[in-house]
Amino acid sequence: MSFVAAVVTSPGYVAPLGAMIDAHARLGEVFATNPALGDYARMQTGLRLLAAAGERIELVGGRVLPADAPLAGADAPRLVFLPSFQLPDPDAFEALMPAFAPLHAWLCDRRREGVEIGACGASVLHLAAAGLLDGRPCAAGPRLVGAMRRLFPRVIVDTGNVICRADNVWTCSRDAESAALVARLFAEAFSITLGRSLAAREPPGALAGPLAAETDPFVARAQLWIRDRFTRRFRIGDLARDLGVSHQSLIRRFRAAGSATPREFVQRTRVDAATAMLAETRRSVGEIAQLVGYADVASFRRVFAAATGVSPSAYRRAQRAERRPGA
Structure with a gap:
């Protein structure tokens, strides 16, 4: 069975993670009028919540969830989404990087396999640290621009676009656009119909570009x-x-x-x-x-x-x- 991986860095923000959880739940709605297709949508593609480091996931506010599987054992996902996490001082990410070395190596492996990978908010720093954005555009919010340019000078920081794509790597600068990013990831990794259907169930303006209504x-x-x-x-x-x-x-x-x-x-x-x-x-x-x-x-x-x-x-x-x- 193929699966979607949501890799959470603690403390993770609830809304971006919820965008992926909700999108996965809506897979069933896409084919709800046909029981066979509904079973296909629900059973053929699972969702696994993985911890970026350690064995558990902490959300802002102190809620803790167990990871569905170890990161090392989560090979061959169909797509990877890294929701944003709380990082009061972006410059502090440099000191955190050694703890996330296994994640960055894992992301490199997925990139070589052609897996669609998307990140929003502070999680775009993980993609940069893994080398996935070298010489490529990255959508980054104002708070991250200074740290991004200092730590990863080879990354092309794009402050003019909310969502940027570089081959199979996607970045999103605003948590509010997480649902739009997730819909695009589903469209690329699975089917344009899934992306459009997920987008059609979002509030007006949630999705811009080729998938927009x-x-x-x-x-x-x-x-x-x-x-x-x-x-x-x-x-x-x-x-x-x-x-x-x-x-x-x-x-x-x-x-x-x-x-x-x-x-x-x-x-x-x-x-x-x-x-x-x-x-x-x-x-x-x-x-x-x-x-x-x-x-x-x-x-x-x-x-x-x-x-x-x-x-x-x-x-x-x-x-x-x-x-x-x-x-």
């Missing part, structure tokens, strides 16, 4: 309706009726927002869910076709090939080849 709130609402039902059989007319518009008005609103048509959006959402299942499960192509809403497997194969350029089976082989050691 369209500017037309009506279209965003229609897309959420589709994401919540894409595993079922339905007609676009059902969507128009539920939203109180005609079929043609619905299509016009989608096109005016620069979006695909409702039908194309349904197909894209189904194909994206199928790519995640092809990569993450051993289900047959026929079973996956049924689970994402296609009664006819041949139709599913045609739509999938048109969207991705390869057949479902070829896509699965390519994904497995990428994960093979030494690939």
Whole structure:
């Protein structure tokens, strides 16, 4: 079973860690309309809370949690998230670095494996200490800029962006944007559908950039309706009726927002869910076709090939080849 790792430095802030815990819980909601997909979301991907050092996790306020597993034994996560932690004096991080040497080595290993890694707040210092940000941009809040430049002069400190990406390493300067960072990590590590679905369940403005909902709130609402039902059989007319518009008005609103048509959006959402299942499960192509809403497997194969350029089976082989050691 693949898993998501949240690596907490004590004392950790509750809200950023909660963003990951909540996002993981919402995996079930993404596929709640289909029991089989709901089981897939909940059972195929676990969440492990790991301690950055030691065997327990301390949160601000004094609450203590046991770590789910030792860091040394938590190999092959699908993504890694380091929530921010309390660091009254950023310059004091230099003295703390030796205690976190095992974590930094562990992060280097994950980086070489291509795992998506994200950190927010003071935890971006861990990525810098591990050498993951050398010559790369890093989103850092004002409190961290001085220490970052003094301790890690090779890091390109970016104060103009809240979230920065450098290949598979992500940094976020504000705790308030943790949910946006987490949604992007899920999109990259698993499926764009998961990222969009998680983002759609966040408050307005929580996610900027390519995963943001369209500017037309009506279209965003229609897309959420589709994401919540894409595993079922339905007609676009059902969507128009539920939203109180005609079929043609619905299509016009989608096109005016620069979006695909409702039908194309349904197909894209189904194909994206199928790519995640092809990569993450051993289900047959026929079973996956049924689970994402296609009664006819041949139709599913045609739509999938048109969207991705390869057949479902070829896509699965390519994904497995990428994960093979030494690939």
